[in-house]
Amino acid sequence: MAWVYLVIAGGFECVWALLLKYSDGFTRFGPTAGFIIAAFISLFFLSRAMQTIPIGTAYAIWTGTGAVGVSIFGMVVLNESKDMLRLFCLGLIVIGILGLKVTAKQ
Template sequence: MAWLYLFVAGLFECAWAIGLKYTEGFSKPLPSVLTVIAMGISFWLLSAAMKTIPVGTAYAVWTGIGAVGVAIMGMLLFNESKDILRILCLLLIVSGIVGLKLVSKGEA
């Protein structure tokens, strides 16, 4: 269950990171409130996952999911670069996340 919490925490990290763009410096109330809620959920799920997953592994996976997710959303929503080298670098991050999961098989 901890890995599911961690995965969902990473998705909410993507949500709040993208949400920051829409808050325009926290000057827009609705996007600001939704972003802060997403932050809270993300941190709460991350802390729940860390009850059984070591902090280094959990944080690396959480930030990796966030980094890859936000980069993909940036490509889709904000027309950011879709250069093949950028995509390959994102795949390296994904392989690191998968690798951490595989070597952590003794954990919840």
């Protein structure tokens, strides 16, 4: 169940990061409130995952998931750069996430 919690935490990390952008420096109520809620949910599930998964593994996967998720959103929705070097670097993060999962001793 800890890995499911970690996936949920990573998904909500993407949500809060995106809402942080749209909060416009915490000047817009809706995105700011959504950010607070999503951040709480993300950290709650991260803390649950860390009860079983080692902290280094859980935190690295959580941040990596957020980085990849938000970058993909930026490329698809916000028309950010999709150059090969950027995609390669994101691929390295994904390989790192998978490597941490495979080698985790839980």
